[in-house]
Amino acid sequence: MLKALITDIDGTITGPDRRIHTGTIETIRSLVDDGVEVVLASGNTSCLMDALCKMIGTKGSFIAENGGVYRIGFTGTPRIIGEQTAVRIALEVLQAHFSRKGVELTLYSPTYRFADQAFARTVPADEVREVLRDHPVQVIDTGFAIHLQTPGINKGTTLPLLAEALGLKPEDFLAVGDAVNDTRMIQVAGIGIAVANAHPDTKAAADYVAENKYGDGFIESVKKYSSYFRAR
Secondary structure: OOOEEEEEOOOOOEOOOOOEOHHHHHHHHHHHHOOOEEEEEOOOOHHHHHHHHHHHOOOOOEEEHHHOEEEOOOOOOOEEOOOOHHHHHHHHHHHHHHHOOOOOOOEOOHHHOOOOEEEOOOOOHHHHHHHOOOOOOEEEEOOOOEEEEOOOOOHHHHHHHHHHHOOOOHHHEEEEEOOHHHHHHHHHOOEEEEOOOOOHHHHHHOOEEOOOOHHHHHHHHHHHOHHHHHOO
16 A cells, blocks of 8 residues: 655656656646645755646655755755765865866756755766765765765655655655665665666666656556555
8 A cells, every 4th residue: 555656856757858758747646636645856956846846736745955855845844964064075175176177067056955066967976986085975976967965865764754744654655766866765665666767776676667768667657556546
């Protein structure tokens, strides 16, 4: 029996072009209309997640910044997990390193982030990890951006906190994702799904791997487990 769904955004309810698959919006709205709690989980900022929740049609609960921030409903207060001081120091070190090579990092909404920092994948993630090997931060390559985050924080570690605030348990959730940063979330949830375009590690962690890629895989997975929601 399932009571809620948590889903990644980029690569999961989008196409490869990052445009949201319109069919996934219809699927999510159908779940919400049936009383299922739907939570969006992403590396994106809280302000973008708020807008996506409104436009897609959820009740406003989300996980942002790869687990660094979560909120319950549209009127809830965002909860920040982790500490950004070390992240900012690491980012400065990284910017100086690449500046010496004539490369400027393209930051993603730095003033709107509360737990992590993110930048474009215009530099090798392995080089970023090597430069920051002595800094107390984790480097997360989502396939869409590179994030610097407090160690030990991810979507999966935040899911139990969010679930408790909703009066639910992690095992009440169906989780769908595609990237390495979705792996722990998929493992913690009651049922974990990887769409067909998912990273091999994410697929290995999943209870079911969809036959279809991207948004089509999301729709396929929700249909496959629809009876689990009806049984709640």
